Amino acid sequence: MQTFYLSHQKEIPSGFPDMVLALGYFDGVHTGHQEVIRTAAAIAAEKNCALGVMTFHPHPKVVLSAETNENNMRYLTPLSHKEECLQEQGPDYLFVVQFDKQFASKEPQEFVDQYLIGLQAVHVTAGFDYSYGRLGRGTMETLPFHSRGRFGQTIVGEVTRNGEKISSTAVKECIQTGDIEKAGSLLGRPYSIRGVVEGGEQRGRTIGFPTANIHKHDLYIVPAPGVYAVRIYVGGRWLDGAASIGFKPTFHDEAPEDPVIEVYIFDFNQDIYGENVEVCFYTFIRGEETFNSAEELIEEMNRDVEKARTVLAARSDVPGTS
Numbered sequence: 001m002q003t004f005y006l007s008h009q010k011e012i013p014s015g016f017p018d019m020v021l022a023l024g025y026f027d028g029v030h031t032g033h034q035e036v037i038r039t040a041a042a043i044a045a046e047k048n049c050a051l052g053v054m055t056f057h058p059h060p061k062v063v064l065s066a067e068t069n070e071n072n073m074r075y076l077t078p079l080s081h082k083e084e085c086l087q088e089q090g091p092d093y094l095f096v097v098q099f100d101k102q103f104a105s106k107e108p109q110e111f112v113d114q115y116l117i118g119l120q121a122v123h124v125t126a127g128f129d130y131s132y133g134r135l136g137r138g139t140m141e142t143l144p145f146h147s148r149g150r151f152g153q154t155i156v157g158e159v160t161r162n163g164e165k166i167s168s169t170a171v172k173e174c175i176q177t178g179d180i181e182k183a184g185s186l187l188g189r190p191y192s193i194r195g196v197v198e199g200g201e202q203r204g205r206t207i208g209f210p211t212a213n214i215h216k217h218d219l220y221i222v223p224a225p226g227v228y229a230v231r232i233y234v235g236g237r238w239l240d241g242a243a244s245i246g247f248k249p250t251f252h253d254e255a256p257e258d259p260v261i262e263v264y265i266f267d268f269n270q271d272i273y274g275e276n277v278e279v280c281f282y283t284f285i286r287g288e289e290t291f292n293s294a295e296e297l298i299e300e301m302n303r304d305v306e307k308a309r310t311v312l313a314a315r316s317d318v319p320g321t322s
Helices: 031-047 060-064 079-087 108-119 143-147 168-176 180-187 294-313
Strands: 002-006 019-023 050-057 093-098 121-127 152-156 191-198 212-216 226-234 237-246 260-265 276-287
Touching: 019 031, 019 108, 031 050, 031 121, 031 152, 050 079, 050 108, 079 093, 093 108, 108 121, 108 143, 143 152, 168 180, 180 191, 180 276, 212 276, 226 260, 226 294, 237 276, 237 294, 260 276, 276 294
Parallel strands: 002 093, 019 050, 019 121, 050 093, 121 152
Antiparallel strands: 191 212, 191 276, 212 260, 226 237, 226 276, 237 260
C-alpha cells in the first residue's frame, strides 16, 4: 500500500491508474467501514483496476465544532493506528486528506473535481450517510450530478448487528460504558490502545502484582474504569494479563486528570520500561472499587486474575494470528 498525504496547499499528485475509491472517515475501521472497502475491492476486481481508500485528518469536529479541539478529541484509532488497520484491508493506495477550514469551505463540485476525478476514480463507494463539500451539501444522492458522468458510484446501506446500526459512535459508547465485548464485536477485533511502558508508583510490586503503567501514544478513547481481561503485545509476542483502568481510589483522595492504565502480565518478570506495547481488551471483569485495606485489594485482585485467566483461556483469537 502506498500512502499519500493530500492538502489543498499542495498540488494533487497525478499519474495514478484508474481506481475505485472507498470514501469515509473510518475511525475504528469497524465492520461497517470494512463493508464499504470490501464493496470497493469487489468492484475494482471486476474492473481490473486499482483500489484506493480516502480518509481525512483530523476529525471534522476538531475544525468545525467550537466545543471540540485536538486536545479533547478522542479516537478509536488515531491516525497511525488507523493507517495500519486500513492497510489490512488490502488497498493499493491510501489517501489521507488534511481536513482544515480551507478544505471544509470547498464547494462539493471542487472536492469532486480535485480529489475524485483528479485521482482517476472510475467508481466510488461510501456509506449512505457520507457527505462532502461545504456544510456537507454534497451527499451520495448529489454525487451523480457532481461526477458529470466521469465515474460510477455505489452506496453501501446501513450495516447492522442484532438490529442495531454499526457506527463509530456506537463503538465509542460501548467502550465508555465498559461493554468491551460488544465493542469488539462491532469492530471485528478486540479494541486496543497503543502506548509505552513508563515508570509508575510501583505500588503493585509491594502487594505482589507488579504492573506495567501504560502511557498512551495518542488520544485514544479509554474504556470505563474497572478491571479487564487483556492481551498485551510486548517484545514481539502477545501475553495474557489483567488491566486496571481508573484513579486508584484506595490510595488517592483526589483523582488524576486522566485514568491510569496498568497491566499485570501473567507469569512475567522482565524489565519492559520504555517498551512500545499494544493492549487488547477482551472482557470487563468488574468496576473500580474502593477497598478498606491493601489486604482486601489483594484478595480481590487474586479473584480478578483467575477470572481473566479463565476468559483468555477460552479465547483463541490472539491478535496478529489467523
